[in-house]
Amino acid sequence: MRNQVANGGIGRNSAVGIRTRATMASDRAWQAGHAAASPMLTAAFLTAYLAALTCVALALALTPAGSESPAAGIVAAAGLVAVLALLTAAAIKANSAARAAGDSDGQCGSR
Template sequence: MDDAPLAIRIILAAILIVGGIIMVWIASAAASGRIGRNSSAGIRIPETLASDAAWSAGHVRARALSVTGGVLTIIGGIACLFPLGSTGLGCVVLAVVVAVLIVMMMAARVARVAARAADTERPS
């Protein structure tokens, strides 16, 4: 087996681990209210951006899925440190990207439903 160069494995691992940690922090911060509506971080879809109540409700409901996406990213980063060949390393990265994309799409859907419900419950 031809191992992927150590430097490449370390760089990929660092990117994924740091990215996963940031994802977990953002998910927790947005759900707890430390991050309010903004144009940079969180689940920024029209439904969650409609109001503060929608933002909060969407992030509270999607927190578990969002944290799961971050944890999957961290696990993928750790897996990059294993002595894999270039093909194996590529497969790990691809699998992480696909898994996280699916989980985050699910989080956005949950957030959309919760945000819409929160906006319909608001008094006019």
């Protein structure tokens, strides 16, 4: 999905992507915003996969031993916080790039 939006396969819409006032202002703003956010979105999904794999590995390792360790829950919570932080940073970066793209088109970037 990230690749499709970042590479222009999915245009401006109301269902998928980073939808801020600035990114929705024009097709150019949509593209610029998603291109700028692409590295952060990659980091977000890789972090989510890593946290999930770590949770599964911990659950498999601790279950047979009968351990009541909260490690898997802690990893899951930390992974969720990290993913949310990365998605927030991606949205901020996309919004900033979309505003800049709107300004270069002669549009008001604060719409």
